[in-house]
Amino acid sequence: MALAIERKRAEEALRESEEKYRMLVETTEEGISIDDENETIVFANEALARLLGYEKEELLGKRSFDIVYEEDLEKLKKEVGKRRKGKTSKYELRCVTKNGRIKTFLVSATPLYKEGKFIGSLSLMLDITERKTAEEELRKQKSYFQALFEGSPEAIVSMDEKHRVLDVNPAFTRLFGYTADDLRGKDLDDFVLGEDDRMGRMYTSKVINGEIVTAEGKRRRKDGSYVDVSILGAPIFIEGKQVGIFTIYRDITEKLKAEQEKEFYNSLLRHDIANKITVIHGNLELLKEEGLEEAQELFVNDALKAAQSSSELIDTIRKLRRIDTEQTMGALKLDDIISKVIRTLEHQAKNRGITIDYVPIKGVIRANSLIENVFTNIIHNAIIHSHCTTIRIRGMREGKQYKIIIEDDGEGIPQELKDILFEPRVKGKQSAGSGLGLYLVKKLVESYGGNIEVETKKKPMHGTIFHIYLPKFL
Missing domain, CATH: 3.30.450.20 (PAS domain)
Structure with a gap:
């Protein structure tokens, strides 16, 4: 009896085990x-x-x-x-x-x-x-970035979160002379910074603390010489945790030389040549007062026009240079700008029998003081070159910008000029100007984040229409 009970228990245990399995x-x-x-x-x-x-x-x-x-x-x-x-x-x-x-x-x-x-x-x-699939994608990405790292013309160094070197690319070795074996596991600053480069160490501290840094400065090569470089230092984050740093260096020696040379010639243009033209202009005016013969006076007048044109050319070049260097933008009232330009030019317009029809534009744009040159150039060109009787100026808001329309009823712009109108040195056959005025206009408008377009009205109407788009001040 006991044996039968034991066997039954064993069978039940086996069934339970099989069921669990x-x-x-x-x-x-x-x-x-x-x-x-x-x-x-x-x-x-x-x-x-x-x-x-x-x-x-x-x-x-x-x-x-x-x-x-x-x-x-x-x-x-x-x-x-x-x-x-x-x-x-x-x-x-x-x-x-x-x-x-x-x-x-x-x-x-x-x-x-x-x-x-x-x-x-x-x-x-x-x-x-x-x-x-994820491993393969990671492998591809690693291969891709490794190829970028190795093939980049810029000097790149990768570091851990404490600024210790992990690897450098061939361009880094070419620029600084150090190989990865020279630097691996060491603080980069001990090799490329000067002994008292506080600014460089401050940049390093910022990157270690999670900031992106862009700067220019001198860095030391392995042979002890220094090179001018631009610097981009950035932290590397994975899932919110900073795990490393990379820094990119670009040799800017030639760039700085070019800038110094450019500044020299700009200075020469601004001061020496401009001063000499002023002297020439003054002496010609004095000569004109000496009671010249008609033929002599014609020669003097031609020389005065050339001197005046040269002065205007220098002034335009100055303004073009300011576009690249003047970054400050502010809120400017369109009506104040255009009204001021009209007051400056209205006497010249009246002398030529031209009416300036302006409806005040109520709007505030984001620009700087150079904006006056946009409207001065376009309106002055219409007065001098278009043979018009009326110049109409209107404006309206379109979304986040203002559209200003300057329209004349003159002869219009020849098709062969219209397509290249805003390129440098483009001017009409009868124009004595430098051909830089409308080039300056386009550069200025684009520097403000705007756009300019031109169209010529077809028969029976004639004339030219400029559409100027400028961002409103937010």
Whole structure:
């Protein structure tokens, strides 16, 4: 009696164990398969069927080789050979799903024996497709950035979060003379900064504390000489944590030389030549008062015009230079600007029988004092060159900008000039100017973030229309 009870308990325990095992096999996220000695699938759980896109019944009877990607067949044959020798193995294997997609699995396979004879394999298959895709993408990105790093013409150094060198690119070695082996694990400042370069150490401190720094300065080479460089230093963050720093150096020696040379010639133009033209102009005016003969006076007048044109050219070049150097913008009233320009030019217009018809524009734009030159050039050109009787000026707001229309009823602009009107040195055949006025206008308007367009009215109407777009002051 006691023996029967004990046997029943053992059977119940076995059933419970089998049930737990079955539940584990069917609920796990890992694919599980059992193959016989011929690699024919005799068992597959729900997870494996789902991962491969089959019904469980469809997998039964298939050989493992039937679902393996062809390039991995040899690998599987080798792994099966190991199991036949009693070895457990772990490897990656690509399989083909029912719909043809390739998935990568991490396979843990164990040989099965019965009475010492190999009867098949038990395999646990973990889907690592997404992980492999991410790893491949990471590898590609790493290769891409490594190629950029190695091939960049700019000197680049990568460092850890404490400013210790990890690597330098070939351009860095060419510029400074140091190789990665010279610097690796060391603080870069100890090599490229001067002994008392407080500013350079302040820049380093800022980058270590998460700031981006751009600057220019001198940095020391391995041979002790110094080079002028522009500097971009930036922290590297991963998931909000600073893990490193990179710095890019560009040799600006030639740039600084060019700027110094440019400044020299600008100074020469602004002072020496301008002063000499003033002297010439003054002496010609004195000569004109000496009671010259008619032919002599014509020569003097031509010389005066040339001197005046040269002065205007120098003034225009000064203004063009200011566009590059003057960064300060402010709020300016359109009506104040245009009214001032009209007051300056209205006498000249009246002498030529021209009416300036202006409707005040109520608006505030973002610009600087050079904006007057935009309206002065366009209105003055209309007065001098267009042979018009009326110049109309209107304005309106369009979104975040103001559109100013300056229109005349003159002869219009020839088609061959219209397409190149805003290029430097372009002028009409009868013009004695420098050909820089409208070039200056376009440069100014674009420096404010605006745009300018021109059109010629067709018959029976004539004339030219300028559309000027300027950003409103926010």
